[in-house]
Amino acid sequence: MKRLIFVAFAGPVAWTLHSLLSVTLVPAACTAPPGPFLLHGVTVILALLAISGTVTALRLAPATPGQRFVSTTSLLINSFFTLVIVAEGIPNAVLNPCWS
Amino acid sequence: MTSVIEPLPKFLEGGAGEPRDPLKRVWSDGHGLRAWFSTVQNGPIVYRFMTTVFAFFLLGGVEALLMRTQLAVPENTALSPDLYNQLFTMHGSTMMFLFAVPMMEAFAEFLLPPMLGSRELPFPRMTAFLFWVVLFGGLLFNMAFVVGQLPDSGWFAYTPLSNIRFSPSLGVDFWLLGLDVAQIGAVGDVFELAVGILRMRAPGMSLAKMPLYLWSILVMAFMMLFAFTPLFMCTLMLQLDRHWGTHFFDPAAGGDPLLWQHLFWIFGHPEVYIMFIPATGMMAMIVPTFARRPIVGHRLVILAMVATGFISFGLWVHHMFTAGLPLLGMSFFTAASLMIAIPSGIQIFSLIATLWTGHVHFRTPLLFALGFISVFVVGGLTGVMLAAVPFDWQVTDSYFVVAHFHYVLIGGLLFPTFAALYYWMPKLSGRLLNEKLGAINFAVMFIAFNVTFFPMHVSGLLGMPRRVYTYAPGLGLETPNLISTIGAFALGIGVLLFMVNVVYNVYLGHGQPPDENPWRAGSLEWATETPPGDEGWRVPPIVHSRLPLWEQERLDEGDPRWVQLAHALEHYPTHFRASLVTSLSDAIPQAIVRLPGPSILPMVAAIALMTVFAAELYNVHPLAIGAGIIMAGAIIGWMWPPKVERERRLADDGGPTIHGLPVYTSGPVAPAWWGMLFVLLVMAVGSACVIFGYYYLRVRAPEWPPLTTAKPGLVLPLANLVVLAALSGAMALALRSIKRGVTDRTLAALGGAAALAALFLVVQGVEFSTWGWTPDANAFTSAFGLLAGIQTTFVLLGLIMTAVVTIHALLGYFNHWRFLAIENLGNYWYFVTGHWVVLLVVLYLT
Numbered sequence: 001m002k003r004l005i006f007v008a009f010a011g012p013v014a015w016t017l018h019s020l021l022s023v024t025l026v027p028a029a030c031t032a033p034p035g036p037f038l039l040h041g042v043t044v045i046l047a048l049l050a051i052s053g054t055v056t057a058l059r060l061a062p063a064t065p066g067q068r069f070v071s072t073t074s075l076l077i078n079s080f081f082t083l084v085i086v087a088e089g090i091p092n093a094v095l096n097p098c099w100s
Numbered sequence: 101m102t103s104v105i106e107p108l109p110k111f112l113e114g115g116a117g118e119p120r121d122p123l124k125r126v127w128s129d130g131h132g133l134r135a136w137f138s139t140v141q142n143g144p145i146v147y148r149f150m151t152t153v154f155a156f157f158l159l160g161g162v163e164a165l166l167m168r169t170q171l172a173v174p175e176n177t178a179l180s181p182d183l184y185n186q187l188f189t190m191h192g193s194t195m196m197f198l199f200a201v202p203m204m205e206a207f208a209e210f211l212l213p214p215m216l217g218s219r220e221l222p223f224p225r226m227t228a229f230l231f232w233v234v235l236f237g238g239l240l241f242n243m244a245f246v247v248g249q250l251p252d253s254g255w256f257a258y259t260p261l262s263n264i265r266f267s268p269s270l271g272v273d274f275w276l277l278g279l280d281v282a283q284i285g286a287v288g289d290v291f292e293l294a295v296g297i298l299r300m301r302a303p304g305m306s307l308a309k310m311p312l313y314l315w316s317i318l319v320m321a322f323m324m325l326f327a328f329t330p331l332f333m334c335t336l337m338l339q340l341d342r343h344w345g346t347h348f349f350d351p352a353a354g355g356d357p358l359l360w361q362h363l364f365w366i367f368g369h370p371e372v373y374i375m376f377i378p379a380t381g382m383m384a385m386i387v388p389t390f391a392r393r394p395i396v397g398h399r400l401v402i403l404a405m406v407a408t409g410f411i412s413f414g415l416w417v418h419h420m421f422t423a424g425l426p427l428l429g430m431s432f433f434t435a436a437s438l439m440i441a442i443p444s445g446i447q448i449f450s451l452i453a454t455l456w457t458g459h460v461h462f463r464t465p466l467l468f469a470l471g472f473i474s475v476f477v478v479g480g481l482t483g484v485m486l487a488a489v490p491f492d493w494q495v496t497d498s499y500f501v502v503a504h505f506h507y508v509l510i511g512g513l514l515f516p517t518f519a520a521l522y523y524w525m526p527k528l529s530g531r532l533l534n535e536k537l538g539a540i541n542f543a544v545m546f547i548a549f550n551v552t553f554f555p556m557h558v559s560g561l562l563g564m565p566r567r568v569y570t571y572a573p574g575l576g577l578e579t580p581n582l583i584s585t586i587g588a589f590a591l592g593i594g595v596l597l598f599m600v601n602v603v604y605n606v607y608l609g610h611g612q613p614p615d616e617n618p619w620r621a622g623s624l625e626w627a628t629e630t631p632p633g634d635e636g637w638r639v640p641p642i643v644h645s646r647l648p649l650w651e652q653e654r655l656d657e658g659d660p661r662w663v664q665l666a667h668a669l670e671h672y673p674t675h676f677r678a679s680l681v682t683s684l685s686d687a688i689p690q691a692i693v694r695l696p697g698p699s700i701l702p703m704v705a706a707i708a709l710m711t712v713f714a715a716e717l718y719n720v721h722p723l724a725i726g727a728g729i730i731m732a733g734a735i736i737g738w739m740w741p742p743k744v745e746r747e748r749r750l751a752d753d754g755g756p757t758i759h760g761l762p763v764y765t766s767g768p769v770a771p772a773w774w775g776m777l778f779v780l781l782v783m784a785v786g787s788a789c790v791i792f793g794y795y796y797l798r799v800r801a802p803e804w805p806p807l808t809t810a811k812p813g814l815v816l817p818l819a820n821l822v823v824l825a826a827l828s829g830a831m832a833l834a835l836r837s838i839k840r841g842v843t844d845r846t847l848a849a850l851g852g853a854a855a856l857a858a859l860f861l862v863v864q865g866v867e868f869s870t871w872g873w874t875p876d877a878n879a880f881t882s883a884f885g886l887l888a889g890i891q892t893t894f895v896l897l898g899l900i901m902t903a904v905v906t907i908h909a910l911l912g913y914f915n916h917w918r919f920l921a922i923e924n925l926g927n928y929w930y931f932v933t934g935h936w937v938v939l940l941v942v943l944y945l946t
Contacts, residue, residue, distance in 0.1 A: 012410045019414045019432055026429045039428075066685025069308035076403045084411065084439045091431035099427040 003056060004067060007074040010053025011081030018046040018085045022092075029097035036092050043089030050085055053078035122674035127219070127635035129698040138700040140224035141634050146210040147528070149231045153202045156238055158595070160194035163187045165592055168552075172585040174573040184569035185252035189275070190244075192255030196371065197279050198238045200513050201324075204378045205230065205289050207520055208317045210528060212293065214625035215311055217302025217643060219636040219679040220695050222771035225702045225738055226292045232706030233285030240710055241278025244271060251275035254567065256368060257338070259349035259360040264342040270717060272342065276335045277713040283328050283335075284709065287782055294321035295774040300679060301687045302624070303662045304643040309687075311623050311646065312395065315402050316381025319409040320374055326413060327370040329782050333789040334363035340886070343719070345876030348793065354801050354879030358423055359793055365416035366789075372508060373412040376476075377405055379516035380447045383469050386523050387451050389621040390466040391458025394647055397450045404443035404450075411440045421492045430489055437487030444480055448473060463619070464538030468519030471546045475511030479504060482557070497567070500560025506553045518545070518598065525602070526618050530631050531611030537601045545594030551587030555580035622647030627655060640666045640680055643687070665689055668759045676745070678758070681769060691765045692758050697742065705734035736904055741913060756917040764918045776924040780931045787890055787935060791942055794883040805880040809873055812884075814944050816867040820860050821940060824933040827856040831926035841916040843909070850906040850922070853929065857899040864892050884943055891939055894932045901925055 021042050029038045057075035062068035129139040139145060167187050170179040179187070209227050213220055221227065244250045251271035253262040262272045297318045301310065338360065340346040347353035349360050380401075388395045395401065417425065417433040451473055460466070482504040486492050495501060518541075526532050559580045564571055571577050605611030617626040624641060625632075627649055641648065641655035642662050648655060656666055669678065673692070681691040708731035715724035756764050767773055798804045805811050834849035868888070875885030905925050908914065914922060 015410070016414070019436065022432050023417075023429045026426050029428075030426075064686050065308060066306045066683075066687075069306065070685060073399060073402060073406075076400070077407060080403065080407050080442070081410075083442075084436060087439050088432045088435040091428055091435060095428045095431055097426070097428045100424075 003060060004062075004070055007053050007057040007060060007071055007078065010056070011050040011074075011078035014046040014049040014053070015081040015084050015088075017049075018042060018088060021046075022088060026097050036097060039092040039097070040089070043085060043092065047082055047085045047089070050078050050082040054082065123635050123638060123670065124633065126674050126677055127633075129634065134700070135698065137703055138228075138698040140228045140696070140698050140702070142209055142213060142221070142224075142227060143528075143631055143634070145227055145231050146206050149206040149209070149234070150203070150528075152231070152235050152238070153199055153206060156194055156198040157203075159242070160191050160199060161592060161595060163191035163194065165588055167191065168585040168588040170569060171571075171581050173582065174571050174578055176570055179569060181569045182252065185567070186250035186271070188567055189251045189254050189257075189271075190242075193241070193251070193275060193279065194238075195509075196255055197282055198234070198241070200375045200509070201286060201371070202234050202282070203517055204320065204375060204513075205286065205293075207382070207517075207524070208293055208320075208378065209289075211313065211524065211625060212296050212317065213636050214527075214628045214632050215314060215623060216296060216300055217305060217624055217637055217641040218296065218300040219640070220300075220677065221292050221296040222300055222693065222695070223292050223295070223775065225696055225699055226288050228699075229702035229706055230285040230289045230292070232703045233288075233709060234282050236706050236710040237278050237281030237283075237285065239278075240281060240714055241274055243278070244274035249274065256364050257360075258364075259338065259341075259357040262338060262360075263349060273339070273717050276339050276342075277717050280332060280335055281710050281713050283332050285706075286324055287328050287332070290321045290325045290782075291775045291778045293317050294325075294778060295771050297321075298684055299681050299769075299771050299774060300693075301682050302637075302641045302643045303666070303680065303682055303687055303689050304658060305682075305687045307685050308399075309643055309646050312384035312398065312401055312405075313378075313381040313623075315405055316378045316384070319405045320378045320381075323370050323374050323377070323409050323412065325778065325781055326785055327367045327374060329785040330363050330789045331367035333786050334360060334367070337363075337790075337793070337886070339716075340875075340882070343716075346882035346886070347876070347879045348797070348882055350879070353877075354797060354806065355882070356797060356800055356879075358420070359796050361420050361423060362416070362796065363789060363793065365419045366413065369416045369419060370409075370412040372505075372512075373408055375509065376444075376512040377408060379472065379512055380405070380451075382516050382520045382523075383451055383472060384447075385621070385623055386465050386469050386519055387454050388458070388647075389523075389619050389623075390461045390463060390469075391454045392461065392620075393454060393458040394622075394650075395450060396453035396457065397446065398646065400446050401450050404446035407443040408440060408447075411436055411443070415440065418487055418492070421489050422496050427489070434487050434489055438484060441480065441484050448477060448480075463522075464533070464535055464542060465519045465523035465619075467539060467542040468515045468522065471542060471549075472511055472515040472519065475507055475515060475546075475549065477511075479507030479509075479511050483508060495560055497565055498560035499556040499564045499566055502566050503553050503556035503560060506556070510549055510553070515545075518542075521598075521602075523619065524625075525606065526614035527625060527630055527632070529606045529611075530613060531606045531609065532614050532618060533601045533605050533611060537597060541594060541597040541601060544597060545591060548587050548590035548594050552584050552591055553587070555583045555587075559584070617649065622650035624648055624655075638670050640669060642666060662689065665759050665761070673758055678763075680761075681765070681771060684768075689761060690769050691762045693765075693771055694745065694763060696738075699738060701734045701738040705731050705738065708734060732900060736900075741908075746911075746913070762917070764920070766920045766923050770920050772920055772924060773927075776927055780927065783894065783931065783935070787887070787938075790883065790887055790890065791938075794887060794942060797879045797883055801879070805884075806878050809877060809880055812867065812871050812944070814940075816863055816870070817936075817940055817944055820863050820867075821933075821936060823856050823860045823863065824929075824936050827853050827860070828926075828929050828933045830856060831922075831929045835919065835922050835926050838909075838914050838919040838922055839916055843912070843914070846914065846922070847906070847909050850902060850909055853925075854899060854902040854906055857895055857902055860895050861892065861899070864888070864895070887939055887943060891932075891936055894935065898925075898928055898932055901928065 022039055025038055029036055054075055057071045060071040062071050129135050129141050170176050170184060249270040251274060253267055253272060257275060260266055297314050337348045341348055347355040349355045349357050384395055384401060414436045415433055417430060418437045421430055486504060522533055522538055559577055562576050564577050614630055639656055642658040644658060645651035656663055677695040678692050679695055680689055681693050682688055683690050708727045711727035712724045715727060756762055830849045830853040834846050837845040837849060873881050875881050905921050
């Protein structure tokens, strides 16, 4: 059950954290020594979290049709949120965090 | 393929007066004036709910026509600038708060029981309460016309324009308080819809077999929970700023007007999808019916709905691109705003592919569905354009934006609503609407809509700002504005045609009575009586398919145990309103739930709620307190066990099971357990919004707390933590004792819990007296005071609930298999204790 809950929410939770952390860390990325790498790190870690949801969904052995439905739908959702996290990470490579 | 459950024998239909059939009798709400006010049946409530909401829609439409009249020619003087400001505020607010979302809720309330295969939703009195609060909240809001104090700061009421200095009249207060009443109903409806879908589906209707409309309403319910609660909290903060001297949005005292924008748009952007997602759910039922094939990409559409629901909460900053935020920060929201086009596109392409590969029958509901697809796509495309920061900077607050959101809202909401009204009207009223008039109705509305709003793209690109009551001649704005005005009146004629169709065919009864399944649809709701009887499904259906009416020979075959159960439920129990509870993912029967009957108390509670807010509007605090007490009494009475149940409980008669299923459940099997879970979620989200505001202000403050303000000490809050920990322990003891049947210890533990809650309030009162400042000193004290006040309110509510449950225990209403109220109360107190730990960290330790 815990794994099922993990695969259902890994992607959306990773994306939520990515959005909030990225916005919050922009001023720090402008002034702190790691600079934009701070933001790249956040993107990589949270994309990995979403991907782990996808992988776990692939490896699940659902016991009932309902669980099978949740795991396959979660697989799609986690894949999609991985894509969104990557898309949100692209501006970090293009824009200077100090620009306003 | 026609699906069959044996119809009710004629001799059981009953004659005048009381039905002879015991099942019909127990589900009947009776007749007469008292029954009219106390009914909890979905049918009559939804009928009047839709009528009320449609009346608000007409009012908003008239306001729009007045604005378009003013803008027909340059430098027109038909309306004064002030009246124009008031009209666009009332128009936007009416359409968004009193028409769009309530209409979606009304449809859901009507369609869920027949589509779920359930006799009722889990909290029928909440349905009645929802109607009354929307009615009274809408009336309170529109009382502003009567007293001549209309709000004029727009439907999003930006601060500082909406604060007491720049909006000193009561207009903004009518806006805040009237709409708050309606929003409380909306949040209450979340419990009804979400718990109904999660726990009251027909046997066999697993998540995979659930119709897409139910998925859309499930997503909508969760979105409403996470969106309307922030709205309620930010309107509370503005009201406190306006009349209680706090400084959340006052930069002179450490507040920040941008906090309002953040909190408002955290609600405001998902609001668009709260309307759009159920609308696509409707389309996903209507389009396959007329394409005569299942929808293409069923699972992808579910993915799209769920993903849209999540992402819609990460787009709010694209309404604030001109507010001076860091460029990189805005780009994250640009990326998310572009990415939401993927799930939105999946939903649209799924509908197109279904039509492309089906055998299409062009009937009025499908025409409106096609209107939805074409209009919404245009709105979606301009939405993608507006997600790009440079483009947004060029056209923000221009008529281009007005055109964009009307394409989204009218395309994504109004056309689907009309499609749904034409499609489900036979089920709702027992009469078909006229098809020819329906087609003309669609043609007029579709053309008129585009004539009205397409030229606004041009006006906007030419630089015409929104919310300005007139424009100068010679700027190239005359022609597009005149065309828009002509189109707006034609759109009004389109709406009138619909009303003629409804009045003639439904209210005057000239419409044809429909067949059992007039559109040859495949979903479950068309297998019930038309209109559905009070008892809904006499024999709960057994579902093996997503489209049972197309793919199942009968609805009462399958697992023999389920078949036996379904038929047994037709005959027993008939001394109370019984409905099935099924498991979360696979819909396996788990319990029989006892549902409440008619009551006037939801209406009393709604009137009292409106009186609280109306009294606050004029600062008559004693009246507000009195009305609050009446409301609390009404809610306690509303939840009090009825006589039949009290007698059975006290006699401990009949045993805890019927047909092998438990009647008194606890934990996640019980719908009320889920209800409490959602209550706690609402409380958590509301508190999280204020915590967000606290940190938002803190990050921007040079000193936190300001040098003139001392931060309160830690001793008393820590003492209160000990009190709450002991209280949680007492609740755990009470639950363990009642499960073992030790009622004396249960009573003692409940009494102890109540005493500890009172002690918390006393200690909290002492702490308040040691602060040395009041919440109206600066932004720090305002945010600190509000969070502390929220905790105090939670404990006060908990104390009242504990007192009520203790009285129930004294009366002997609990035993070792009837203890859900104690379990729910325990969960409440565990949450309140955890909440206090969070506040200790936020307020005192960081």
